[in-house]
Amino acid sequence: MSSQAQNTDIVEHFDKNRAAEYDKDIVSFIPGYDLIHESNLAMFREKNLAKANVLVVGAGTGKESISLASGFREVNVTAVDPSKAMLESLKSKVNDLKLVNIDFICDYVANLKGESFNFANSILVMHFLPDRGEKLDYLREIYKRLEPMSELILVDFMKIEDECQDRAIMQAMKNYQLSISPSPEKIEEAHEKIKTNLHRITESRLFDLAEKAGFFKPIKFFQSFLIGGYILRK
Numbered sequence: 606m607s608s609q610a611q612n613t614d615i616v617e618h619f620d621k622n623r624a625a626e627y628d629k630d631i632v633s634f635i636p637g638y639d640l641i642h643e644s645n646l647a648m649f650r651e652k653n654l655a656k657a658n659v660l661v662v663g664a665g666t667g668k669e670s671i672s673l674a675s676g677f678r679e680v681n682v683t684a685v686d687p688s689k690a691m692l693e694s695l696k697s698k699v700n701d702l703k704l705v706n707i708d709f710i711c712d713y714v715a716n717l718k719g720e721s722f723n724f725a726n727s728i729l730v731m732h733f734l735p736d737r738g739e740k741l742d743y744l745r746e747i748y749k750r751l752e753p754m755s756e757l758i759l760v761d762f763m764k765i766e767d768e769c770q771d772r773a774i775m776q777a778m779k780n781y782q783l784s785i786s787p788s789p790e791k792i793e794e795a796h797e798k799i800k801t802n803l804h805r806i807t808e809s810r811l812f813d814l815a816e817k818a819g820f821f822k823p824i825k826f827f828q829s830f831l832i833g834g835y836i837l838r839k
């Protein structure tokens with residue numbers, strides 16, 4: 606992966622303070638956050654992979670890693686995240702739950718050695734990477750580590766081609782977030798960050814990148830305002 610794809614600025618954003626608040630804030634910032642993760646689990650269950658190796662890229666504070674590792678004790682989860690603070694939060698939950706089937710790697714996926722995986726997750730991660738080769742490198746690095754026929758579940762903030770519609774849906778999402786959030790200032794702040802930190806792409810661009818990385822055409826399984834969820838099969 607090119608060094609550009611190692612987005613240290615974003616990793617600094619996921620610092621100790623943000624990690625401490627993340628679980629509380631994310632549910633009002635991502636409409637359907639729990640449903641995304643429940644769907645991910647259901648899709649994994651559908652695969653019937655009793656002894657799978659699962660790669661979780663951008664594991665954060667552990668929502669998907671913990672649900673997979675506690676729901677499927679025979680499965681081994683490799684949780685990868687370059688933010689030490691986010692991974693520390695995940696580790697402390699794993700200790701409390703006494704889970705033994707999660708490995709932690711504080712790094713970028715491109716630096717993973719050796720292993721191959723039967724299922725992978727990239728949930729709310731790739732939108733932080735610019736689209737000047739970084740997103741493609743990121744998808745290729747995941748692709749390389751997957752067994753044939755395995756799936757990557759990818760969820761990102763997307764962009765709608767028509768700018769007017771894009772703005773309208775962004776505003777509608779904000780209205781919704783403000784209606785459920787206990788902290789309107791945090792929603793305002795998060796919307797500023799969407800402008801500066803996220804590199805949203807259209808669905809057709811995602812399909813193009815997925816194909817270039819080697820995946821079959823993605824299948825959409827989730828949509829909530831601008832957040833889209835896709836299955837990418839190798």
Ligand SMILES: C[S@@+](CC[C@H](N)C(=O)[O-])C[C@H]1O[C@@H](n2cnc3c(N)ncnc32)[C@H](O)[C@@H]1O
Binds near residue numbers: 611712730
């Ligand atoms: C919004 S959080 C998502 C966490 C988790 N997947 C979830 O659904 O709650 C994004 C995470 O991606 C990590 N991240 C950012 N850039 C990354 C990259 N290039 N590779 C892997 N992880 C990255 C951040 O450190 C952060 O923990």
